[in-house]
Amino acid sequence: MDTSPERYIRAARRASTERRYAQAIEHFEVGWGGLLPASSESVVRYLTHYGDQLTSRTLRVHLAALARWHLQLGFADPTKSPRVRDTLRGIRALHPQPVKQAEALALTELEICIARLSQELADASPAVRLRAARDQALILLGFWRAFRSDELCRLRIEHIQLRKAEGLELFLPSSKSDRSNRGRVVKVPALKRLCPVAAYEVWLSESGLTQGALFRSIDRWGHVGAHTLNANSLSRLLRQVFLRSSVDPEGYSAHSLRRGFATWASANQWSSKALMDYVGWRDVQSAARYIDNDAPFGEWAL
Known part of the structure; x- marks a missing residue:
């Protein structure tokens, strides 16, 4: 050692x-x-x-x-x-330059992708089922908790507690906004549909994993890797799911999950404070970069 x-x-x-x-x-x-x-x-x-x-x-x-x-x-x-x-x-x-941002994943596209993955979960091939279970859990956890790609890749099974009929409690040892590495506990709610908790349970059941990295590579024969996915690979993984779901992947990346949730929460009347506390942003400017706000022009709008 x-x-x-x-x-x-x-x-x-x-x-x-x-x-x-x-x-x-x-x-x-x-x-x-x-x-x-x-x-x-x-x-x-x-x-x-x-x-x-x-x-x-x-x-x-x-x-x-x-x-x-x-x-x-x-x-x-x-x-x-x-x-x-x-x-x-x-x-x-x-040389002023606009900040390039990933497209926000809308709920409609999320539903299309999860519907496709649900079909793949019934496939005869174990490798296809495994990949679908992993991708479904990764996408739903990433969306509903607005995780960064590196946060998703650092999730470990021993740091996750399943509370029946309530949701999940996840311990994040570190994150981009946690420079002192104090860690924080976040909760993932159980939902009536597009449920990240149910998707997590399906992934553990299909993979048989009991400890270590939650999200791992899967080869063509259905062998689950020993180590975590690389954070840089998540954008490619998401675009592959889009292609299989007949959704145009142009402009999307792993950050689309985070932006998508922030846009959804804002449209559903979450206050800035509630959104910042839930996602872990320290200032309003950080949150504003992720939210697409439509100016309310009312009857003046075309």
């Missing part, structure tokens, strides 16, 4: 962030040909070179990666220079 301090240092960092930072450093060194340690002027030249090619959000991630690289190795942080900050502000001013 690894007892070194590095084990805990690695655990404090999100794997997705580590990958993005490593890619950013490689982009600076290999893609652009920059030298490390870098000077503030070289960082300004780097930003200037990619100012009209990369989004300002991507450039901010690259600056954060460069800052951490220098600080970890004991060098001065070149990204704190006023010229670097002014260059980034200028890029945002001259």
